[in-house]
Amino acid sequence: MSANYWASTQCNNWLIDRAQLELARHEDREYASETECAAIGIFFANLISIVCKRLNLRQRVVASACVLFSRFFCKNSYSAVEPFLVCATCVYVAAKVEESPIHIKSAVAEAARSFQEVGFRAMPTDNSSLAEMEFYLLEEMEFDMILFHPYRSLLAIYDAHGSDSSDSSATSSATAALGIEAEAFGVRGLESIETRSEARLAELDQHVLQMSWLVLNDAYRSNLPLLYPPYMLALAAVWIALTLHTPAYERINATLESMQQHRKQHQQAALEEIVPPSGEALTFFASLNVSLPLLAEVVQSLLEAYQRQSQAAKLVADGPGMVKLLERMRHARRTALLTTNAQGR
Numbered sequence: 001m002s003a004n005y006w007a008s009t010q011c012n013n014w015l016i017d018r019a020q021l022e023l024a025r026h027e028d029r030e031y032a033s034e035t036e037c038a039a040i041g042i043f044f045a046n047l048i049s050i051v052c053k054r055l056n057l058r059q060r061v062v063a064s065a066c067v068l069f070s071r072f073f074c075k076n077s078y079s080a081v082e083p084f085l086v087c088a089t090c091v092y093v094a095a096k097v098e099e100s101p102i103h104i105k106s107a108v109a110e111a112a113r114s115f116q117e118v119g120f121r122a123m124p125t126d127n128s129s130l131a132e133m134e135f136y137l138l139e140e141m142e143f144d145m146i147l148f149h150p151y152r153s154l155l156a157i158y159d160a161h162g163s164d165s166s167d168s169s170a171t172s173s174a175t176a177a178l179g180i181e182a183e184a185f186g187v188r189g190l191e192s193i194e195t196r197s198e199a200r201l202a203e204l205d206q207h208v209l210q211m212s213w214l215v216l217n218d219a220y221r222s223n224l225p226l227l228y229p230p231y232m233l234a235l236a237a238v239w240i241a242l243t244l245h246t247p248a249y250e251r252i253n254a255t256l257e258s259m260q261q262h263r264k265q266h267q268q269a270a271l272e273e274i275v276p277p278s279g280e281a282l283t284f285f286a287s288l289n290v291s292l293p294l295l296a297e298v299v300q301s302l303l304e305a306y307q308r309q310s311q312a313a314k315l316v317a318d319g320p321g322m323v324k325l326l327e328r329m330r331h332a333r334r335t336a337l338l339t340t341n342a343q344g345r
Contacts, residue, residue, distance in 0.1 A: 039312035118319025
């Protein structure tokens with residue numbers, strides 16, 4: 001199961017819909033605006049990244065911790081549980097899951113130091129609080145701890161279709177193995193219908209690969225890893241990177257103009273339809289055995305996530321303000337519960 005995304009609990013149990021996410025934030029939106037709720041998620045994704053960096057943990061651990069945090073709060077509200085303690089626990093558990101275990105004392109110490117820098121000084125310094133929270137986290141996860149990330153899918157796509165992946169020193173033997181076992185890592189049906197790994201996408205070079213990787217990093221500041229399969233996120237990241245990378249974008253536009261010219265020639269001469277090479281960007285996505293409307297939806301969701309991050313940037317940058325926001329939400333929830341209990345009597 002750990003080598004097959006399609007049989008994993010992530011594929012079968014943890015691909016949730018937007019309605020469930022809206023339901024999870026319903027209570028929080030009684031005490032905070034939609035932008036403030038989005039800012040909370042981005043704020044803690046940034047904190048997870050900071051804590052992991054100080055603990056010398058890999059990006060894979062950061063991604064797993066972000067997914068665990070998002071999963072936990074798709075079942076709970078920010079105002080009902082202490083997100084700072086959950087954040088530290090997610091880092092600690094993710095390090096175990098990704099086989100980079102750290103001592104619980106180190107996790108508590110680095111988390112407390114990072115939280116103090118943003119204005120939160122109520123982090124318990126005893127190990128028992130984090131250890132107890134670990135059991136609650138595992139229970140909320142239903143003990144489904146095998147996680148698949150789009151980074152592997154991205155490397156598999158690059159290994160199979162990248163312009164310089166076959167002879168570049170930057171492409172390691174591990175990357176080549178990812179290309180061979182693409183389906184085992186959740187990249188099912190990504191090969192072209194007409195050709196397989198021989199088809200190379202000229203625009204997909206190392207620069208586009210690096211930009212796609214950065215897009216995936218940003219995706220973990222949203223709930224998109226809970227909504228879409230990892231291989232769809234990887235393809236969407238490539239789509240966006242090809243658009244943002246100026247040389248690749250210019251080549252695509254040139255190909256588009258060439259295709260339009262060929263169509264005009266075909267219409268005038270009534271010749272057989274001219275089919276562009278399968279390795280070009282305009283035919284690459286169309287030749288994949290994936291849903292193009294779904295891919296367009298994922299791309300649009302990524303762009304909307306960037307827009308939300310831009311709207312919430314000022315809130316996220318104000319650490320003490322975020323701490324006060326969470327305190328205000330908890331106080332409002334506590335007051336509402338007391339009022340409800342008093343009325344019930």
